[in-house]
Amino acid sequence: MNLYTISQATDIIAYHASDQPVISQFYPYSHFGTEEQAKNKAEILVFEHKELGEDITPTIYEVSLRLNNPKYVGDVGDDAWGVEIREAEAEGYDGIIYENTFEGEGTSYLVFNPDTIKTLRSFPWEI
Secondary structure, X not given: OOOOOOOOOEEEEEEEXXXXXXXXXXXXXXXXXXXXXXXXXXXXXXXXXXXXXXXXXXXXXXXXXXXXXXXXXXOOOHHHHXXXXXXXXXXOOOEEEEEOOOOOOOEEEEEOOHHHEEEEEXXXXXX
């Protein structure tokens, strides 16, 4: 459901958690959110790797996102994001903005074009 769109480009400060200590460029459709959401995702990454017998120290990335024409949707859950992304791209949107209900409260972003993501800083996260 499209609630409204932004008519001008908007720079957004957001955060991303990764099990990669260095990201030179983010993948298309990367997920970003609040610092709290990134820390919650980092905790999930630690747990997932422990189940595989691996110890990791996730990295939190603070980034600037530029979205010119994002689509606003509700949190559709893990299984439906592929459909939502395909529909948004077909409709001419360059990203998705939604209120996250999984990693923590707050706004989250899916960015289609990684060229619109600029890393501001990164830092290791430990429980």
